[in-house]
Amino acid sequence: MNMLTNQGLNANFIDMKYLITTDATADYPKCFEEKDFYIIQMSYFMDGLLYDGIETPFLSTVDFYNKLAAGSFSKTAMATHDQVYKFFDELLSKGQDIIHISFAEPLSGGYACYCNVAEELREKYPDRKINIVDSKSASIGEGLLVWYALRNRDKGASYEDEVIYITSMRDNMGHLFTIDDIMHLYRGGRLKKNAALIGKTIQIKPILSCDPDGNLITIGKAMGKRNAIKSVLSFFENMSEGLEQEIIFIQHADNLKDAELLKSKVIEICNISEDKIIIDELGPIIGSHLGKGALTLSFKCKDRKEKLKFEK
Numbered sequence: 001m002n003m004l005t006n007q008g009l010n011a012n013f014i015d016m017k018y019l020i021t022t023d024a025t026a027d028y029p030k031c032f033e034e035k036d037f038y039i040i041q042m043s044y045f046m047d048g049l050l051y052d053g054i055e056t057p058f059l060s061t062v063d064f065y066n067k068l069a070a071g072s073f074s075k076t077a078m079a080t081h082d083q084v085y086k087f088f089d090e091l092l093s094k095g096q097d098i099i100h101i102s103f104a105e106p107l108s109g110g111y112a113c114y115c116n117v118a119e120e121l122r123e124k125y126p127d128r129k130i131n132i133v134d135s136k137s138a139s140i141g142e143g144l145l146v147w148y149a150l151r152n153r154d155k156g157a158s159y160e161d162e163v164i165y166i167t168s169m170r171d172n173m174g175h176l177f178t179i180d181d182i183m184h185l186y187r188g189g190r191l192k193k194n195a196a197l198i199g200k201t202i203q204i205k206p207i208l209s210c211d212p213d214g215n216l217i218t219i220g221k222a223m224g225k226r227n228a229i230k231s232v233l234s235f236f237e238n239m240s241e242g243l244e245q246e247i248i249f250i251q252h253a254d255n256l257k258d259a260e261l262l263k264s265k266v267i268e269i270c271n272i273s274e275d276k277i278i279i280d281e282l283g284p285i286i287g288s289h290l291g292k293g294a295l296t297l298s299f300k301c302k303d304r305k306e307k308l309k310f311e312k
Helices: 061-069 081-092 110-124 140-154 159-172 183-187 193-201 225-240 256-269 284-290
Strands: 004-006 018-023 037-040 043-046 049-051 074-077 097-102 130-134 173-178 204-210 216-223 248-252 277-281 295-300
Touching: 018 081, 018 140, 037 081, 043 284, 061 074, 061 284, 074 284, 081 097, 081 110, 097 110, 097 140, 097 159, 110 130, 130 159, 140 159, 140 173, 140 248, 140 295, 159 173, 173 225, 204 225, 216 225, 225 256, 225 295, 248 256, 256 277, 256 295
Parallel strands: 018 037, 018 097, 097 130, 248 277
Antiparallel strands: 004 037, 043 049, 043 074, 173 204, 173 295, 204 216, 248 295
């Protein structure tokens, strides 16, 4: 399986000091064409089939989320040690240094795998640099950190300064999620049946985020879809108060109507032009865990350690 994918790749490599890489969990918006930027592809199993996005194309967004809503279960598979080794080795062999921005360590074994492979490859390529940075984020929180890292690299940041910048900026990535189908949490084994049935009856919509260490946690609950969006907006306003937003990411799981509504409300709250709010589809890796109808919002925020109050 070819794990080396990118957006806007220059096959001969432009004169870049180092490469930025990430994994598919970042849900990096497809509308951007980035040079010398690579994504480790990931796979999912559904109805007995393995979809790797290469040999077996991913299902369309509509088909994927309709299957989830109908009761199909999607199980994600992180990249194996051999796949990660091949991914990094191919880049290092071309004389490139790498900074990899990883899915949060508490949410996956991927981070540990990347670190182990990086240690092996440092011995093979002693003149090359490879650093693995835990984003302490999920989905577009990770993706937004990637966006800022790419912008900072393009401004001329040195390799060492870039690692420091990413490590510092990760505490300022705000990311909020709301789930539309609470029964999806039950089907995925993340919620007991009785709690799911009660939640479905009264239309409970959990509001999720990541704590400063990268754990996915519930920070609130709302009754009904519109109240859930209001709750997300309330957290957004509190976390981003006084900050100028360069860009904001909104992603949806086959739920464009609510994504557009969320965008319009964000514009009302902060002084940002419409073209700086990017709406994209939530990919199958994170979508497998959130289900059809989910919404995500990512933005620059004040220090998560200080600003966001978490519920247990």
